[in-house]
Amino acid sequence: MIRFENVTKRYRGTKRPALAGVDFEVQRGEFVFLVGASGSGKSSCLRLILREDVPTTGRVAVLGRDLRSLANRKVPYFRRHIGSVFQDFRLLSSKTVFQNVAFTLQVTGSSRGFVQQAVPEALALVGLEGKEKRMPHELSGGEQQRVAIARALVNRPQVLLADEPTGNLDPATSVDIMQLLARINAGGTTVLMATHEAAFVDQMQRRVIELKNGEMVRDETHGGYGDRSMIPQLAPEQERGAAATAALTAVQEVQRQTESLQPLTADMIASMKAARDAQPPAEPATPRTHPVLLPEVDVAELGVADRLGLSAADDDEEVGPTS
Numbered sequence: 370m371i372r373f374e375n376v377t378k379r380y381r382g383t384k385r386p387a388l389a390g391v392d393f394e395v396q397r398g399e400f401v402f403l404v405g406a407s408g409s410g411k412s413s414c415l416r417l418i419l420r421e422d423v424p425t426t427g428r429v430a431v432l433g434r435d436l437r438s439l440a441n442r443k444v445p446y447f448r449r450h451i452g453s454v455f456q457d458f459r460l461l462s463s464k465t466v467f468q469n470v471a472f473t474l475q476v477t478g479s480s481r482g483f484v485q486q487a488v489p490e491a492l493a494l495v496g497l498e499g500k501e502k503r504m505p506h507e508l509s510g511g512e513q514q515r516v517a518i519a520r521a522l523v524n525r526p527q528v529l530l531a532d533e534p535t536g537n538l539d540p541a542t543s544v545d546i547m548q549l550l551a552r553i554n555a556g557g558t559t560v561l562m563a564t565h566e567a568a569f570v571d572q573m574q575r576r577v578i579e580l581k582n583g584e585m586v587r588d589e590t591h592g593g594y595g596d597r598s599m600i601p602q603l604a605p606e607q608e609r610g611a612a613a614t615a616a617l618t619a620v621q622e623v624q625r626q627t628e629s630l631q632p633l634t635a636d637m638i639a640s641m642k643a644a645r646d647a648q649p650p651a652e653p654a655t656p657r658t659h660p661v662l663l664p665e666v667d668v669a670e671l672g673v674a675d676r677l678g679l680s681a682a683d684d685d686e687e688v689g690p691t692s
Protein backbone atom coordinates (compact mmCIF):
# COMPACT_ATOMS: atom_id res chain seq x y z
CA MET A 370 0.00 0.00 0.00
CA ILE A 371 2.86 2.37 0.93
CA ARG A 372 6.45 1.40 0.23
CA PHE A 373 9.66 3.30 0.92
CA GLU A 374 12.73 1.83 -0.74
CA ASN A 375 16.02 3.18 0.55
CA VAL A 376 14.61 6.72 0.54
CA THR A 377 16.88 9.69 1.13
CA LYS A 378 15.56 13.25 1.18
CA ARG A 379 18.01 16.13 1.16
CA TYR A 380 16.53 19.63 1.19
CA ARG A 381 18.37 22.28 -0.79
CA GLY A 382 20.83 24.24 1.28
CA THR A 383 21.01 21.73 4.15
CA LYS A 384 23.99 19.57 5.09
CA ARG A 385 22.30 16.67 6.84
CA PRO A 386 19.64 14.70 4.94
CA ALA A 387 16.12 14.93 6.45
CA LEU A 388 15.66 11.23 5.60
CA ALA A 389 18.47 8.74 5.05
CA GLY A 390 18.04 5.20 3.69
CA VAL A 391 14.46 4.79 4.94
CA ASP A 392 12.91 1.43 4.06
CA PHE A 393 9.47 0.21 5.11
CA GLU A 394 6.22 -1.12 3.80
CA VAL A 395 2.72 -0.50 5.15
CA GLN A 396 0.03 -3.06 4.35
CA ARG A 397 -3.62 -2.37 3.67
CA GLY A 398 -5.61 -1.81 6.85
CA GLU A 399 -2.64 -1.18 9.15
CA PHE A 400 -2.49 1.57 11.79
CA VAL A 401 1.06 2.89 12.00
CA PHE A 402 2.51 5.46 14.36
CA LEU A 403 5.45 7.48 13.09
CA VAL A 404 7.42 8.72 16.08
CA GLY A 405 10.69 10.53 16.73
CA ALA A 406 12.03 13.80 18.07
CA SER A 407 11.23 17.11 16.43
CA GLY A 408 13.14 17.31 13.16
CA SER A 409 13.58 13.53 12.85
CA GLY A 410 11.78 13.47 9.49
CA LYS A 411 8.15 12.44 10.22
CA SER A 412 6.47 15.22 8.22
CA SER A 413 9.00 14.75 5.42
CA CYS A 414 7.86 11.13 5.15
CA LEU A 415 4.21 12.14 4.96
CA ARG A 416 4.96 14.81 2.34
CA LEU A 417 6.66 12.21 0.15
CA ILE A 418 3.61 9.92 0.42
CA LEU A 419 1.33 12.81 -0.64
CA ARG A 420 3.71 13.59 -3.49
CA GLU A 421 4.11 17.13 -2.16
CA ASP A 422 7.81 16.42 -2.52
CA VAL A 423 9.98 13.78 -4.21
CA PRO A 424 12.90 11.80 -2.74
CA THR A 425 16.46 12.79 -3.60
CA THR A 426 17.28 9.10 -4.06
CA GLY A 427 15.28 5.93 -3.55
CA ARG A 428 11.69 5.14 -4.40
CA VAL A 429 8.28 5.82 -2.88
CA ALA A 430 5.36 3.74 -4.10
CA VAL A 431 1.81 4.40 -2.93
CA LEU A 432 -1.28 2.36 -3.91
CA GLY A 433 0.79 0.54 -6.50
CA ARG A 434 2.04 3.70 -8.19
CA ASP A 435 5.70 4.65 -8.33
CA LEU A 436 5.42 8.32 -7.42
CA ARG A 437 8.56 9.19 -9.35
CA SER A 438 6.86 8.34 -12.63
CA LEU A 439 3.54 9.95 -11.70
CA ALA A 440 2.97 12.90 -14.07
CA ASN A 441 2.29 16.24 -12.35
CA ARG A 442 -1.11 16.52 -14.01
CA LYS A 443 -2.12 13.20 -12.43
CA VAL A 444 -1.17 14.25 -8.89
CA PRO A 445 -4.59 15.75 -7.97
CA TYR A 446 -6.32 12.51 -8.99
CA PHE A 447 -3.77 10.46 -7.08
CA ARG A 448 -4.39 12.56 -3.94
CA ARG A 449 -8.11 11.78 -4.00
CA HIS A 450 -7.17 8.35 -2.71
CA ILE A 451 -5.29 9.77 0.25
CA GLY A 452 -6.89 11.78 3.02
CA SER A 453 -4.72 14.04 5.12
CA VAL A 454 -5.21 15.92 8.38
CA PHE A 455 -2.83 18.26 10.13
CA GLN A 456 -2.19 19.77 13.54
CA ASP A 457 -3.60 23.15 12.44
CA PHE A 458 -6.84 21.79 10.85
CA ARG A 459 -6.42 23.94 7.68
CA LEU A 460 -10.12 24.75 7.23
CA LEU A 461 -11.35 27.49 4.91
CA SER A 462 -12.42 30.15 7.39
CA SER A 463 -14.99 31.84 5.13
CA LYS A 464 -16.84 28.61 4.32
CA THR A 465 -19.36 26.69 6.41
CA VAL A 466 -18.71 23.21 7.78
CA PHE A 467 -20.71 21.72 4.88
CA GLN A 468 -18.86 23.81 2.29
CA ASN A 469 -15.47 22.88 3.75
CA VAL A 470 -16.22 19.19 3.41
CA ALA A 471 -17.87 19.63 0.00
CA PHE A 472 -15.11 21.79 -1.43
CA THR A 473 -12.68 19.08 -2.58
CA LEU A 474 -15.54 17.07 -4.07
CA GLN A 475 -16.73 20.10 -6.02
CA VAL A 476 -13.31 21.05 -7.39
CA THR A 477 -12.73 17.49 -8.52
CA GLY A 478 -16.03 17.52 -10.39
CA SER A 479 -18.33 15.35 -8.29
CA SER A 480 -22.02 15.57 -9.13
CA ARG A 481 -24.34 17.66 -6.97
CA GLY A 482 -26.25 14.53 -6.02
CA PHE A 483 -23.09 12.82 -4.80
CA VAL A 484 -22.05 15.89 -2.77
CA GLN A 485 -25.50 16.08 -1.11
CA GLN A 486 -25.21 12.47 -0.07
CA ALA A 487 -21.50 12.12 0.78
CA VAL A 488 -21.03 15.28 2.88
CA PRO A 489 -23.74 14.51 5.49
CA GLU A 490 -22.45 10.93 5.68
CA ALA A 491 -18.91 12.09 6.38
CA LEU A 492 -20.13 14.60 8.99
CA ALA A 493 -22.23 11.90 10.68
CA LEU A 494 -19.21 9.60 10.79
CA VAL A 495 -17.25 12.18 12.82
CA GLY A 496 -20.24 13.07 15.02
CA LEU A 497 -21.01 16.52 13.62
CA GLU A 498 -24.62 16.07 12.54
CA GLY A 499 -26.56 19.31 12.79
CA LYS A 500 -23.48 21.55 12.59
CA GLU A 501 -23.38 21.83 8.78
CA LYS A 502 -24.14 25.56 8.75
CA ARG A 503 -21.62 26.60 11.39
CA MET A 504 -18.53 28.58 10.47
CA PRO A 505 -15.14 27.19 11.62
CA HIS A 506 -14.73 29.95 14.23
CA GLU A 507 -18.00 28.85 15.80
CA LEU A 508 -16.55 25.42 16.58
CA SER A 509 -14.22 24.10 19.30
CA GLY A 510 -10.76 22.88 18.30
CA GLY A 511 -11.87 19.26 18.54
CA GLU A 512 -14.88 19.98 16.33
CA GLN A 513 -12.70 21.77 13.79
CA GLN A 514 -10.42 18.74 13.63
CA ARG A 515 -13.51 16.55 13.11
CA VAL A 516 -14.48 18.72 10.13
CA ALA A 517 -10.96 18.27 8.77
CA ILE A 518 -11.26 14.50 9.23
CA ALA A 519 -14.67 14.49 7.53
CA ARG A 520 -13.14 16.42 4.64
CA ALA A 521 -10.25 13.94 4.47
CA LEU A 522 -12.66 10.98 4.40
CA VAL A 523 -15.39 12.28 2.10
CA ASN A 524 -13.67 10.82 -0.96
CA ARG A 525 -13.47 7.44 0.84
CA PRO A 526 -9.69 7.32 0.59
CA GLN A 527 -7.81 4.09 1.19
CA VAL A 528 -5.14 5.85 3.22
CA LEU A 529 -5.44 8.53 5.89
CA LEU A 530 -2.30 10.47 6.78
CA ALA A 531 -2.39 12.41 10.04
CA ASP A 532 0.43 14.76 11.00
CA GLU A 533 0.16 15.41 14.75
CA PRO A 534 -3.66 15.61 14.55
CA THR A 535 -4.00 16.11 18.30
CA GLY A 536 -1.13 18.58 18.62
CA ASN A 537 -3.43 21.59 19.18
CA LEU A 538 -6.05 19.86 21.33
CA ASP A 539 -6.52 19.36 25.06
CA PRO A 540 -6.05 15.82 26.44
CA ALA A 541 -9.76 14.89 26.62
CA THR A 542 -10.46 16.12 23.07
CA SER A 543 -7.29 14.35 21.88
CA VAL A 544 -8.65 11.06 23.23
CA ASP A 545 -11.87 11.60 21.24
CA ILE A 546 -9.92 12.24 18.05
CA MET A 547 -7.69 9.18 18.66
CA GLN A 548 -10.79 7.02 19.15
CA LEU A 549 -12.23 8.41 15.95
CA LEU A 550 -9.02 7.57 14.04
CA ALA A 551 -9.01 4.05 15.52
CA ARG A 552 -12.66 3.63 14.42
CA ILE A 553 -11.84 4.85 10.91
CA ASN A 554 -9.01 2.30 10.80
CA ALA A 555 -11.34 -0.44 12.03
CA GLY A 556 -13.53 0.40 9.02
CA GLY A 557 -10.64 -0.63 6.74
CA THR A 558 -8.80 2.66 6.10
CA THR A 559 -5.01 2.46 6.43
CA VAL A 560 -3.85 5.12 8.91
CA LEU A 561 -0.35 6.55 9.19
CA MET A 562 -0.04 9.04 12.03
CA ALA A 563 2.96 11.14 13.05
CA THR A 564 2.78 11.99 16.73
CA HIS A 565 4.55 13.05 19.90
CA GLU A 566 1.74 11.65 22.09
CA ALA A 567 3.65 8.95 23.96
CA ALA A 568 0.63 7.91 26.06
CA PHE A 569 -1.53 7.11 23.02
CA VAL A 570 1.23 5.15 21.33
CA ASP A 571 1.83 3.13 24.51
CA GLN A 572 -1.87 2.46 25.04
CA MET A 573 -2.75 1.46 21.50
CA GLN A 574 0.13 -1.00 20.98
CA ARG A 575 0.03 -0.66 17.20
CA ARG A 576 2.91 -0.70 14.77
CA VAL A 577 5.52 1.93 15.54
CA ILE A 578 8.14 3.27 13.13
CA GLU A 579 10.69 5.44 14.88
CA LEU A 580 12.95 7.94 13.14
CA LYS A 581 16.09 9.47 14.57
CA ASN A 582 17.94 12.14 12.60
CA GLY A 583 16.22 10.91 9.44
CA GLU A 584 17.15 7.27 9.94
CA MET A 585 14.69 4.52 10.79
CA VAL A 586 15.82 3.11 14.12
CA ARG A 587 12.80 0.95 14.99
CA ASP A 588 9.90 -0.82 13.30
CA GLU A 589 7.89 -2.70 15.88
CA THR A 590 4.57 -4.47 15.27
CA HIS A 591 3.04 -3.82 18.68
CA GLY A 592 5.20 -1.03 20.00
CA GLY A 593 5.24 1.71 22.58
CA TYR A 594 6.53 5.25 22.19
CA GLY A 595 10.05 4.18 23.11
CA ASP A 596 12.85 6.66 23.72
CA ARG A 597 11.46 9.57 25.71
CA SER A 598 14.78 11.24 26.34
CA MET A 599 13.98 13.87 23.70
CA ILE A 600 10.68 14.84 25.32
CA PRO A 601 11.44 17.99 27.27
CA GLN A 602 10.86 17.63 31.01
CA LEU A 603 9.87 20.54 33.20
CA ALA A 604 12.27 20.90 36.11
CA PRO A 605 11.89 23.36 38.99
CA GLU A 606 13.86 26.47 38.10
CA GLN A 607 16.59 27.32 40.60
CA GLU A 608 16.63 30.95 41.60
CA ARG A 609 19.86 32.58 40.67
CA GLY A 610 21.09 35.93 41.81
CA ALA A 611 22.01 38.52 39.21
CA ALA A 612 25.63 38.31 40.39
CA ALA A 613 25.78 34.56 39.80
CA THR A 614 24.33 35.01 36.31
CA ALA A 615 26.84 37.77 35.52
CA ALA A 616 29.72 35.63 36.80
CA LEU A 617 28.59 32.70 34.67
CA THR A 618 28.34 34.93 31.61
CA ALA A 619 31.85 36.27 32.26
CA VAL A 620 33.32 32.78 32.66
CA GLN A 621 31.62 31.63 29.46
CA GLU A 622 32.98 34.66 27.62
CA VAL A 623 36.52 33.95 28.83
CA GLN A 624 36.19 30.28 27.92
CA ARG A 625 35.02 31.26 24.46
CA GLN A 626 37.94 33.59 23.95
CA THR A 627 40.57 31.24 25.34
CA GLU A 628 39.56 28.54 22.89
CA SER A 629 41.55 30.42 20.26
CA LEU A 630 44.34 31.50 22.63
CA GLN A 631 47.78 30.04 22.10
CA PRO A 632 49.55 28.75 25.22
CA LEU A 633 52.21 31.16 26.53
CA THR A 634 55.77 30.03 25.77
CA ALA A 635 58.83 30.85 27.89
CA ASP A 636 60.01 33.24 25.13
CA MET A 637 56.72 35.13 25.14
CA ILE A 638 56.83 35.48 28.94
CA ALA A 639 60.41 36.78 28.82
CA SER A 640 59.59 39.41 26.18
CA MET A 641 56.49 40.53 28.10
CA LYS A 642 58.58 40.96 31.27
CA ALA A 643 61.20 42.94 29.34
CA ALA A 644 58.50 45.22 27.89
CA ARG A 645 57.06 45.82 31.36
CA ASP A 646 60.48 46.59 32.91
CA ALA A 647 61.30 49.04 30.11
CA GLN A 648 58.22 51.20 30.90
CA PRO A 649 58.77 54.17 33.22
CA PRO A 650 56.63 53.97 36.38
CA ALA A 651 53.38 55.86 35.83
CA GLU A 652 52.88 59.05 37.86
CA PRO A 653 49.62 59.08 39.80
CA ALA A 654 47.26 61.79 38.46
CA THR A 655 46.41 63.01 41.94
CA PRO A 656 48.57 62.70 45.05
CA ARG A 657 47.45 59.84 47.21
CA THR A 658 47.35 60.04 50.94
CA HIS A 659 47.66 56.28 51.23
CA PRO A 660 50.09 54.80 48.71
CA VAL A 661 48.66 51.80 46.89
CA LEU A 662 51.24 49.03 46.82
CA LEU A 663 50.97 46.78 43.80
CA PRO A 664 52.64 43.40 44.19
CA GLU A 665 55.13 42.39 41.52
CA VAL A 666 53.24 40.24 39.05
CA ASP A 667 54.76 37.21 37.39
CA VAL A 668 53.22 37.08 33.91
CA ALA A 669 53.06 33.32 34.05
CA GLU A 670 50.69 33.67 36.98
CA LEU A 671 48.40 36.24 35.36
CA GLY A 672 44.78 35.25 35.21
CA VAL A 673 43.20 34.49 31.88
CA ALA A 674 41.26 37.76 31.91
CA ASP A 675 44.50 39.76 32.35
CA ARG A 676 46.27 37.89 29.59
CA LEU A 677 43.36 38.64 27.29
CA GLY A 678 43.44 42.30 28.20
CA LEU A 679 40.02 42.11 29.82
CA SER A 680 41.15 43.94 32.95
CA ALA A 681 39.67 47.24 34.11
CA ALA A 682 42.21 49.34 32.15
CA ASP A 683 40.36 48.61 28.90
CA ASP A 684 36.95 49.55 30.21
CA ASP A 685 36.80 52.89 28.43
CA GLU A 686 37.70 51.52 25.05
CA GLU A 687 35.00 51.87 22.43
CA VAL A 688 34.14 48.58 20.85
CA GLY A 689 32.17 49.84 17.90
CA PRO A 690 29.60 52.34 16.73
CA THR A 691 27.13 53.14 19.46
CA SER A 692 24.39 54.67 17.35
Ligand SMILES: Nc1ncnc2c1ncn2[C@@H]1O[C@H](COP(=O)(O)OP(=O)(O)OP(=O)(O)O)[C@@H](O)[C@H]1O
Pocket residue numbers: 380381383386387405406407408409410411412413414
Ligand atom coordinates in the same frame (compact mmCIF):
# COMPACT_ATOMS: atom_id res chain seq x y z
N1 LIG B 1 11.38 22.66 3.22
C1 LIG B 1 12.46 22.40 3.94
N2 LIG B 1 13.65 22.95 3.61
C2 LIG B 1 14.78 22.67 4.31
N3 LIG B 1 14.81 21.83 5.37
C3 LIG B 1 13.66 21.27 5.76
C4 LIG B 1 12.43 21.52 5.07
N4 LIG B 1 11.45 20.81 5.68
C5 LIG B 1 12.05 20.15 6.69
N5 LIG B 1 13.37 20.42 6.74
C6 LIG B 1 14.35 19.84 7.68
O1 LIG B 1 14.27 18.45 7.59
C7 LIG B 1 14.36 17.85 8.87
C8 LIG B 1 13.15 16.99 9.15
O2 LIG B 1 12.01 17.84 9.25
P1 LIG B 1 10.55 17.29 9.46
O3 LIG B 1 9.62 18.44 9.35
O4 LIG B 1 10.32 16.15 8.56
O5 LIG B 1 10.64 16.76 10.98
P2 LIG B 1 9.50 16.25 11.96
O6 LIG B 1 9.94 14.92 12.48
O7 LIG B 1 8.18 16.31 11.30
O8 LIG B 1 9.57 17.31 13.16
P3 LIG B 1 8.38 17.87 14.11
O9 LIG B 1 8.13 16.79 15.13
O10 LIG B 1 8.98 19.09 14.71
O11 LIG B 1 7.19 18.17 13.25
C9 LIG B 1 14.57 18.99 9.85
O12 LIG B 1 15.94 19.12 10.08
C10 LIG B 1 14.02 20.19 9.11
O13 LIG B 1 14.67 21.36 9.52
Ligand SMILES: [Mg+2]
Pocket residue numbers: 411412413532563
Ligand atom coordinates in the same frame (compact mmCIF):
# COMPACT_ATOMS: atom_id res chain seq x y z
MG1 LIG C 1 6.43 17.44 11.64
